[in-house]
Amino acid sequence: MPKWEGKLEKVDEFRWRIPKSYKKGMRVDGLIYADESMQRQIINDQAPEQVANVAFLPGIVGKSLAMPDIHWGYGFAIGGVAAMRVSDGVVSPGGVGFDINCGVRIMRTNLTQEDVSPKIKGLIDALFYAVPSGVGSKGKIKLGMKEIDEVLVKGSRWAVEKGYGRPEDLETTEEKGEMKDTDTQRVSGRAKERGVPQLGTLGSGNHFLEVAVVDEIYEPDIARVMGIDRVGQVMLYVHCGSRGLGHQVADDYIKEMVRAMQKYGIEVPDRQLACAPVDSPEGKNYLTAMRCAANYAWANRQCITHWVREAFCRVMGMKESEAGLQLVYDVTHNIAKIEDHEVDGKKEKLCVHRKGATRAFPPGHPDIPQKYAKVGQPILIPGDMGRASYVLVGTEQAMKETFGSTCHGAGRMQSRSAMKKRFSGREVLNAMEARGVTVRAGSLSGLAEEAPEAYKDVGDVVRVAHGAGISRKVARTRPIAVVKG
Amino acid sequence: MKKYELIEHTSDIGLAAYGKTLAGAFANAAYGMFSIIAELENVKEDEKRRIEVSGDDIEGLLFEWLNSLIYYFDVEMLLFKRFDILEFEDTRLVAECRGEKYDSSRHRLKTGVKSATYHMLEVDREKNRVRVIFDI
Numbered sequence: 001m002p003k004w005e006g007k008l009e010k011v012d013e014f015r016w017r018i019p020k021s022y023k024k025g026m027r028v029d030g031l032i033y034a035d036e037s038m039q040r041q042i043i044n045d046q047a048p049e050q051v052a053n054v055a056f057l058p059g060i061v062g063k064s065l066a067m068p069d070i071h072w073g074y075g076f077a078i079g080g081v082a083a084m085r086v087s088d089g090v091v092s093p094g095g096v097g098f099d100i101n102c103g104v105r106i107m108r109t110n111l112t113q114e115d116v117s118p119k120i121k122g123l124i125d126a127l128f129y130a131v132p133s134g135v136g137s138k139g140k141i142k143l144g145m146k147e148i149d150e151v152l153v154k155g156s157r158w159a160v161e162k163g164y165g166r167p168e169d170l171e172t173t174e175e176k177g178e179m180k181d182t183d184t185q186r187v188s189g190r191a192k193e194r195g196v197p198q199l200g201t202l203g204s205g206n207h208f209l210e211v212a213v214v215d216e217i218y219e220p221d222i223a224r225v226m227g228i229d230r231v232g233q234v235m236l237y238v239h240c241g242s243r244g245l246g247h248q249v250a251d252d253y254i255k256e257m258v259r260a261m262q263k264y265g266i267e268v269p270d271r272q273l274a275c276a277p278v279d280s281p282e283g284k285n286y287l288t289a290m291r292c293a294a295n296y297a298w299a300n301r302q303c304i305t306h307w308v309r310e311a312f313c314r315v316m317g318m319k320e321s322e323a324g325l326q327l328v329y330d331v332t333h334n335i336a337k338i339e340d341h342e343v344d345g346k347k348e349k350l351c352v353h354r355k356g357a358t359r360a361f362p363p364g365h366p367d368i369p370q371k372y373a374k375v376g377q378p379i380l381i382p383g384d385m386g387r388a389s390y391v392l393v394g395t396e397q398a399m400k401e402t403f404g405s406t407c408h409g410a411g412r413m414q415s416r417s418a419m420k421k422r423f424s425g426r427e428v429l430n431a432m433e434a435r436g437v438t439v440r441a442g443s444l445s446g447l448a449e450e451a452p453e454a455y456k457d458v459g460d461v462v463r464v465a466h467g468a469g470i471s472r473k474v475a476r477t478r479p480i481a482v483v484k485g
Numbered sequence: 486m487k488k489y490e491l492i493e494h495t496s497d498i499g500l501a502a503y504g505k506t507l508a509g510a511f512a513n514a515a516y517g518m519f520s521i522i523a524e525l526e527n528v529k530e531d532e533k534r535r536i537e538v539s540g541d542d543i544e545g546l547l548f549e550w551l552n553s554l555i556y557y558f559d560v561e562m563l564l565f566k567r568f569d570i571l572e573f574e575d576t577r578l579v580a581e582c583r584g585e586k587y588d589s590s591r592h593r594l595k596t597g598v599k600s601a602t603y604h605m606l607e608v609d610r611e612k613n614r615v616r617v618i619f620d621i
Binding site: 071072073197259271274416485 | 491493494495496552555556562587593597606618
C-alpha cells in the first residue's frame with residue numbers, strides 16, 4: 001500500500017492536524033495523537049486519509065479524531081473517534097465496526113506470580129478447555145431462539161441471573177453490561193441464528209485470555225481503589241466481542257444505510273462510511289440493534305469470566321473467595337453512544353463513535369461506578385501478547401478534547417500475511433516461551449499473524465495518550481500465559 | 486488462469502479475484518475467501534446448497550454474496566469449495582455451492598473472517614475482476 005502523501009501539520013509534541021482544507025468536503029479538521037516517531041509510521045498506510053474521510057460526515061463536531069494506536073481500517077480508521085450532533089448528524093455502522101462491543105475486562109487476584117508460576121502450564125490448559133476459542137467456535141450454553149432475545153435485552157444481567165458470575169460484576173462493567181433502548185425486533189433472524197451457538201466463545205483474530213502480572217504501579221492510590229495492590233500480583237484479562245451476531249447486525253445495517261444515503265441525499269467518499277441521520281428510522285433502528293449486539297457481547301464476556309474463575313480456582317486448589325477474582329472493570333472499544341458533551345461552551349447531545357477507542361470519563365462523571373467516582377473510569381489497554389498491557393484512568397482533558405475517549409490497544413502496523421511470511425506459528429510459540437510467556441492457540445498460523453512484531457509498542461501508544469493528557473497511567477502488567485483465539 | 490490474489494492490508498486481508506466472466510470472478514472470490522478461512526484440499530464436495538442473493542447494485546451483490554456464505558459457515562460450519570453460478574444479474578445471483586461440514590479430524594481452519602466490507606470494494610466489468618477487503 002502506498003504511503004500517505006497528504007498534509008499533516010504538527011500542532012505540538014503529541015498532536016498532528018489534517019486541516020480541513022486538505023480535501024474538499026471535510027467539515028472539520030482531523031487530529032491525530034502521535035509523537036514524531038509514531039507519526040512517521042502512521043503515514044506508511046492510508047489511515048490518515050480515513051481520518052480525513054470521516055470529517056465528511058454530516059453533523060460532525062470538534063474534530064475527526066484518531067488515537068495513537070491508529071491504523072488503517074475499512075471506512076473509519078481503527079483508533080477513530082467521531083462525534084455527531086444528534087439533532088442533525090449521522091450514525092455510521094462502519095464507525096462502530098463489525099465486532100460490535102469488542103471489549104476488554106480484567107480481574108484482580110490475591111495471588112502473586114510465585115503462587116501461580118509452578119502451575120502455569122496446567123492453568124493455561126484449563127483456561128483453553130474452559131473457554132471455547134478459535135475460528136467458528138461453538139459454545140457450551142444451550143440457547144433457544146426465544147431465549148436469545150433475553151440476552152439481547154439484559155446483557156451481563158442475563159448471564160449473572162443464570163449463575164455466570166457475581167451480581168457485583170455488573171457494577172464494574174461499562175453501562176453495567178446492559179444498554180437500554182434496545183429492540184430485539186431490529187435484530188435479524190440471521191443475526192440471532194449466528195448468535196445462538198456462539199454465546200460463551202472467544203472467537204479468533206486478536207481475541208485472547210491472558211494471565212498477567214503487575215510489573216509497575218505509577219499511581220498507587222488509584223491502583224489500590226481498583227484492587228491493584230502490589231508488583232507481582234496476578235491479573236486476568238478477557239478480550240472478545242459479539243461474535244457472528246454482531247457481524248451480521250453490522251452487515252444488515254450497512255446495506256440499509258447505503259440505501260438510506262440516497263434517500264437523505266448524503267454523499268461519502270467510501271461506501272463503508274454509509275450512514276443515516278441519527279434521528280431517522282434507519283439511524284434509530286441501527287442504534288437499537290447495535291445495543292442488542294453490545295449486550296450480547298457483555299453476556300459473552302460475563303459467561304467467559306465465570307469459566308475463567310472456575311478453571312483458575314480448580315487449578316490453584318482454592319475457593320473463589322480466597323483467590324479474589326473481582327472484576328476491576330470492563331470496557332467496550334467498538335461502540336456508538338448518545339452522550340452529553342460540551343461543544344463551544346454549550347451542552348449538546350452527541351452520537352459518539354468509538355472504533356478501536358475507549359471511553360475515558362473523568363473523576364466525578366455520573367456514568368462511572370460509585371467505587372471509581374474519585375479516581376476516574378478505569379481504562380484497559382491490552383498490548384501484544386509478548387510485551388505489556390496498561391491500566392489507565394479517564395481525565396477532564398479527555399472530556400474537553402476527545403469526547404471522553406482514548407486509545408484501545410497497541411495498534412497493528414504489519415499485515416497478517418507479512419507476519420506469516422516472516423514467522424511460522426511454531427517460531428512465535430518458541431519465541432514467546434523464551435520470553436517467559438506460555439501460549440496456547442487453536443491455530444498455529446493464527447498465532448503467527450498475532451506475533452508481537454505485528455504491533456506497535458503499546459508503551460509508545462500509552463506514553464502519547466498520557467502525555468497528551470487524555471488519560472493517565474495507573475499500572476502496567478506483563479503477560480505470563482496467553483490463550484489465543 | 487489465476488483464480489485470486491491476496492491483498493495486503495494492515496489489520497485485515499483482502500483479495501482480488503478474476504474470471505472469464507464476471508460470474509466467474511464472483512465464484513473465485515468466494516473460493517478465495519474460503520481459502521483464507523481453511524485449507525480446502527481435504528474438503529469434499531458432499532454437501533450442496535442452493536444460495537440465492539440479491540443486492541441493490543453489483544457492488545451490493547458482491548458484499549451480500551460473500552457475507553451470505555460467511556453466514557452459512559457460521560451457522561452450519563459449512564466449508565464450501567465449488568461454486569456454480571446458475572443465474573447472474575446485476576442485482577441477483579443464484580449459485581449451487583458444494584463443500585463439506587467442518588470436521589476437526591480432517592480439516593484445518595486458518596483465519597476467522599468476520600465480514601466482507603465495502604472498503605475498496607470494486608467490481609470491474611471489463612476485466613472481470615473484483616476486489617474486496619475482509620474484516621478479520
